[in-house]
Amino acid sequence: MKLRDALDDFKRHEGHDNRFPGERRTTSGRFSGYTPADGEGRLVHIDRDGDLRDFGSPLTGRHGLDAARIGVRTDDGLRWFDECETVAQSYRDGTTLVVTEHRLPDGETVIQYDLTLGRAHVTHVERGGSEDGDGDDRDGDDGNDANEGELVAFLGFAPDGRDTGVSQLHHADAVELYHDAEHDYVASATGFEAARGCVSADFDRLLDAAPVEYPLTDEGGRNEESSLSGDLRCELPFEDGAATLATLLTDATETDRAAALDRLDAVLDEYDDPDALARAAAERAPEIPDGLPERDAVAADLRALGLLSAPTGLRIAGPEFDPYYAHSGGYGYTWFRDDAEISRFLLHADRRFDLGLDDWHARSVENYCETQLPDGTWPHRVWPRNRRLAPGWANSHLAVGDDADYGEYQADQTASVAAFLADALADLDGALAESATETLADALDGLDRTLGDDGLPVACQNAWEDATGRFVHTAATFLEAYAAVAATDTDLADRAAERADRVYDALDDLWAADGGVYGYRLVTESETGLGEGDRRFEAGDLDTRCDSGSLALASAHLAYARVGEVGDRRVERLVSHVRTVTERLHRDPAESDVRGLVRYEGDDWRARSQDDEKIWTVSTAWGAFAAGNVAVLLDDRGDPRADGFAATARDLLGLVLPEGPLCPDGALLPEQVFDDGTPDSATPLGWPHALRTTTLALLDERDALSDDAVAVPEK
Known part of the structure; x- marks a missing residue:
């Protein structure tokens, strides 16, 4: 999101009860993105209305799509999907293939398939179809000729994070958009009937009280600016009722133009139908053993945590929804607290469920050894793509000499890393075990110092x-x-x-x-x-x-x-x-079906027009995990109160399971929820996803779920 978009969103949502103006929300929709099978990738958000946007810059350094609108032109005119009804949106078979069904005003159903493949992203659209979960079934009796019309796409690119100083090169069958190092490409399996740059809003439009509708069609005598713009409008013909659009993000220092265009052609040749996309998505999905309690939840957690991961293995806390930090301190960084807690939760769950995450654990160990500071601690936050120090307000202990100050430091981050390294040590050998042990020794020094x-x-x-x-x-x-x-x-x-x-x-x-x-x-x-x-x-x-x-x-x-x-x-x-704590922090607002735990008593952050504290998914999942741990501790003592705490754990866990009220559409866990059920803030947030799976493993180990399955609690 660049300043023009932030100002536009501000105009639309200033004074809103539960939306913060100037943000790029991910609380609806789904993500497709990086998987370990790719070794590189993107993080692409597909909103419920089919709009696309890249969120992967903290993970890869490439910015890509800043905005995208997709629609269909028929004899009735151009219908943008965000102006139509969204019938349904889902992940296909637990993979990162996102399937979105749109209904045009005339009743025709259009299905949009989105899959990220490394640095490429494919959007395949079929007219006159219906998605039943087992494939597509085109219906030719709806009064529309699926061979007519065009797929229309408005794509706003921001190479190198820029929305000015961008230029376009129009090749025979593709368009290239670039600023400096980052060069982004777009092409179609059926070619373009038209592709032209669009001017951006000028100062007068930006300062006008009315929001800006993109793409802009009135150039106002600024013809040359259409080729010096990251905004592109293109029209793709449907063939047999289908059209495929692909984008590719590259770094010119690594990939030359000819190689990039060849890669784009190969993607369009190989993935020009839903079955090919489904196969590719299945190949990249983690293998989840059958018979696990709440298997779909475990699969969803691994998918979400994979999406938030950089090729290094470090994770962002959540997608960066507030790029101007107007209402938060940012989320597109690696915090060692969050990351190490996630690593430890996954380690414990893997030992119980045999999830095959050895590579994940090893990369986490390597990351923590690599990023430890000379005093044995870890910094506030780093960039996950390169492990370098990122902007933060809790790095005063990095100051050289007498200015080092541990008061502006988060000591729990170092403790979280040390706990994971100690837990993981038994599974390590060779040089990695030696490195982890040395890192642990220095971490003890850091803990002792504080x-x-x-x-x-x-x-x-x-x-x-x-x-x-x-x-x-x-x-x-x-x-x-x-x-x-x-x-x-x-x-x-x-x-x-x-x-x-x-x-x-x-x-x-x-x-x-x-x-x-x-x-x-x-x-x-x-x-x-x-x-x-x-x-x-x-x-x-x-x-x-x-x-x-x-x-x-x-x-x-x-x-x-x-x-x-x-x-x-x-x-x-x-x-x-x-x-x-679980009783006093529990909130059950009357105006909706949501309930759960708030962060702490008196918390007014991001409350907007709400008087009371908001419910947090991480707090609710933490309550479940804590109750489960107390149950195990009491079990070890033969204390009959263990069953009561296990019941509390199951009750709270049910709230964040895919069927629970704190997991909208059963897909991604937001950080917070308003009393009316509106999700807010970073979505997905990695921490509660990891807490959910480790709690399932903990309760399964206690045999709680074998006889008493988790159910969504009644309000």
């Missing part, structure tokens, strides 16, 4: 990146990291066990007996408000609000139980804490 004399992590930023203090979530990640290292067969184990004991004991300082919970944090600087009216917090106060991040205590104690003793008093506190 562990206070009292056994709690020093003041730093929290997991939600909106406060500073000494957080129970950070302490939980330290406990889990130290316990995981203590469980390894390395020389680090004894040292880590001693640190785990210290953190375990220090958690007593965060216990709020009156509330029956562990407090959100120890306040380190005097503050006012923070979601509790005008209350003033003084330094040293215990902030007792409930925080879903504190649910990390459950898995941390289960990890600690393998190397130390979890006493009866601690078990009782943990039982009380998880039960209380």
